[in-house]
Amino acid sequence: MRTRTTLLDGGVHSALRAVGAAAKRGLGDAGLAELVQIRASQLNHCAYCLDMHLGIAREQGVSERQLDLLAAWEEAGEVFDGRVRAALALTEAVTVLTEGFVPDAVWEEATRHFDADALAHLLALIAAINSWNRLMVTRRIPAGGTAW
Known part of the structure; x- marks a missing residue:
């Protein structure tokens, strides 16, 4: 098997960082951005x-309880309010696309x-993190990895 590349074009890196940063700023809720x-x-x-994002979430004041229960957010009751739950449902629908589209109910x-502006930024944030995830997982960059 050929060695996987750890390289990432500097322009691609900068562009993805810019998309994520703009989406976070436009969303205006740093804690929610990290949960997503x-x-x-x-x-x-x-x-x-x-x-990376667990560390940032802690710095942004996201509670340990929310971080601990995030994988089971649908069953976590009052730990996540309706706004966060809606964002997480959209995140899952966009990330997984199991039926080929985001369900209308979600x-x-x-x-x-x-509102339309916040939703556009939320969707851009979800797209950006999915791009990062795919770049990192495909290249098998480990937690704490520094190779680009």
Whole structure:
């Protein structure tokens, strides 16, 4: 088997960072942004992104209880409010696309909690973290890895 590349073009790296940063700023909720990125990274089995975003989430004040229960958010009751639950449901639907599209019910629930601008930024954030996850998992960059 050929060795997997650890290289990532500098322009691609900069562009993806810019998309993620713009999406986070536009969303305006740093804690929610981290929960979304962690949940997508859990689904994609991306140790690198999990390691990074769990640390950032703690710095942003996301509770340990939320971090501990994120993988089972649907069963976690009041730990996650309706807005966070809508964002996590959208994150899962976009990340997995099991039926080839985001279900209308998931989209409608998201529109109840986010205006058009915030929803556009949330969707961009989900797309960005999924891109990062795929780049890191495909290249098998480990948690704490520094190779690009």
